[in-house]
Amino acid sequence: MPTNLILVGKSGASAARSSLEMTAQNIANADNQSYVRRTTALAEVVSTGGINLNSSTALGGVRIDRIVRADSHYLQAEVRRTAAALTRSDAEIGGLLAVQDAIEQAGIYPAMARFEASLAQLASDPLSPSLRTAVVEQARTLAQSFGPAVQSMDGTRQYLQTSASERVSTFNNLAGEMARTNLALSRTTTGTTMQAALFDQRDALLSQMSEIAGIVVAHDPLGRATVRIGDSAGPVIVTGRETEPLSMAIAPDGTLSFLVAGGATSIQSGALAGEERALARMVDLRSKLDDAAASLVFVTNDAQANGLTPAGIPGPALFSGTGARDIALALTDGAQLATAPAGSGSNSRSIVNLEALRSALASTTPPGSGPASLMDGLLLDLSSNIAGRTITREALRTLADGAQSALTAQTGVDLDTEAANLVRFEQAFQASGRVIQVAVDIFDTLLEIR
Amino acid sequence: MISTGIGTAAFYTRSLREMTDLRRSTEALQTQLVTGERLARSSDDPVAASRLRTLDRADRLAQIDAANARRASSDLSLAASALQNLADDFTRARELATWAANDPLAPEQREIIGRELLSMVSSMVATANATDSSGNALFGGTATGPAYILDGAGNASYAGTPQNETLALGDGQSVARGITGPQFAEFEHAGVATDIFVHVKILGDALQGGAGGDIARAALAGFDEGMESLTRAQTLTGTRLAWIETVEARQVITSESRASEAAETGGVDPAAAVVRLKALLVVLEASQIGFARVGETSLFNIIR
DSSP: HHHHHHHHHHHHHHHHHHHHHHHHHHHHHHHHHHOOEEEEEEEEEEEOOOOTGGGGGOEEEEEEEEHHHHHHHHHHHHHHHHHHHHHHHHHHHHHHHHHHHHHHHHTHHHHHHHHHHHHHHHSSSSTOOOHHHHHHHHHHHHHHHHHHHHHHHHHHHHHHHHHHHHHHHHHHHHHHHHHHHHHHHHHSSSTSSHHHHHHHHHHHHHHHHHHOOOOOEEETOOOOEEEEEEEEEEEEEEETTTOOOOEEEEOTTEEEEEETTTTTEOOOOSSHHHHHHHHHHHHHHHHHHHHHHHHHHHHHHHHHHHEEEEEESSSSSSSSSSSTTTTOOOOOOOOGOOEEEEOOOTTTOOOOOHHHHHHHHHOOTTTTTOHHHHHHHHHHHHHHHHHHHHHHHHHHHHHHHHHHHHHHHHSSSHHHHHHHHHHHHHHHHHHHHHHHHHHHHHHHHTTTOO | OOOOOOOBHHHHHHHHHHHHHHHHHHHHHHHHHHOOOOOOSSGGGGHHHHHHHHHHHHHHHHHHHHHHHHHHHHHHHHHHHHHHHHHHOOOOOHHHHHHOOTTSOHHHHOOOOOOOOHHHHHHHHHHHHOOOOOOBBBBBBTTTSSEEEEOOTSSSEOOOSOOOOOOEEETEEEEEHHHHHHHHHEETTEEEEEEEHHHHHHHHHHHHTEEEEOOOOOHHHHHHHHHHHHHHHHHHHHHHHHHHHHHHHHHHHHHHHHHHHHHHHHHHHHHHHHHHHHHHHHHHHHHHHHHHHHOOOOGGGGGG
């Protein structure tokens, strides 16, 4: 009998020590984001059979049954979903902000206002060579201000495309890693430390994948993940040990499209979706910028052709080009500005044609909107887009933070709990030691019988 | 708000995020105070940004409008003083004609008067050819070069255009920058169209050619009619100057209202911003202290 008591005490001390080790492991991983809190589940050991023992009263102590991992599939999915929406919003706003900065910092609108002001000044003395030179120089500044905007936008587009293509290859690497994790999960035993570590790895991979492209995940009884892009009807990216690579195509206008197994796939959330949307928006913005440049070219050249220069001939084109990329100053001399109306003869100080040009430039009513009004419309449109999306992003951030907090509260390590556990398991260990001491005392008592 | 255990990683990330948000708000306010601008980029407030762009453009154009108004005003003042000189000359010519109309006057004296009248024609033409601040004829319409040209015989003829140029003063207002020669010089005398230069020239020629006092008497009525035309032109310039003053006064008012609207739309109210900053700093400090206190309450500090 005392031998049995020693064994029970030993098993208790051993179980308490294992629980202490698990507590230490939890504390060590308290700051590990992908670590999920674990506990040890214990089971009673009952001895069976013995020649002169009644099996129904024989006790064998305790053993470690399995490692329990505090998991929540629902919260994990919620965190993935909200984080994917947030990264989409971040990527889209980032791209649009870069475009807004490109256009605003190029200073096209102020350059237009300065050009118009120089024309107004010319009206006070239409034949003055210095005022004419001022107009030509303001026109040159205006034409040149389109260049930086276009280059900046090209740079942003290039960056978004490169970034998207890198994300696609990262996504495929993660998918490959996910497939290997699935394979390892099918070879591991349930309830082991190894399985818990593989689950951690699986969840970390899934959350990284969902930040790139929104995914839905299904788990089988072994915990292996089947990953689809988009929704539950979307194309399968990972199933078991198999993966299907995601690929990306760039259209001539710079927009992105995604393919899985040869079929076009739309990505609704994640950074890739944000970049795709920002690039699609840029096509429209570029065409509006081109419209503003084309309107400037048309309005000024039209007025030039309708009027007379001081030399008494119709004015040559003020700007050349058809859009924001190629607009340039065509005039070489202020004397080529046609301020006088047709039929007024040479050296006329009439400003009828100049006033016609000024009112055409300042027009705000479509379809004949002047370039200044078009530029203002473009900026208003873009900045309203960004402002609206920024509000959405704040809402998404709150949701994502909330989901993350809920998940961490559920699965993270609470140091207070672990501190209490340390005390508890230490006491359990000491108590088991006491049990062994009692067994020894009993044995000694028996030996001392005379 | 989801409550998290104090000892969890969630507690630290949430506290950090909240404090970062507060710090970002204070930084934004501080930037606003330094720059005096509420909007750093259009997307901060799209509608206000668009309004500010329009106001800025209007302001730039209004500055030119104001300069143009000042210029038109100075040109019209020059025209007014030239007209006054012309009127003085013309009055002097009328005095000479009245003198010549005296019958007792000797023919030689009439001839001298005639010679003086002829020399006055050329000085009047010189006055009528006065130029504005940029060297263009004040009374020549939209043409370049002098308004009146004297031929070899001393006859003055108008070389300008019949229309005058108008100058936009902003907000759809405009003003004719000057008046043309025919507007002040031409009048009808005895049913015949003439002008002040021709009228003086004819009388001068006649007196020099030995005409008697009756010719001079007959010309006197023409001087009155010419004077009337000159006075009309002077009234015209005076009215236009007054109009420009009205426009300038309104320009000042609109520019003030533009400035105040720009300040309201995109400016920062320093008092409100400072109070808000103070409030944010108090909250930030409180949350920092709170975080430090709460973070200390770990069981590990107590278990020995």
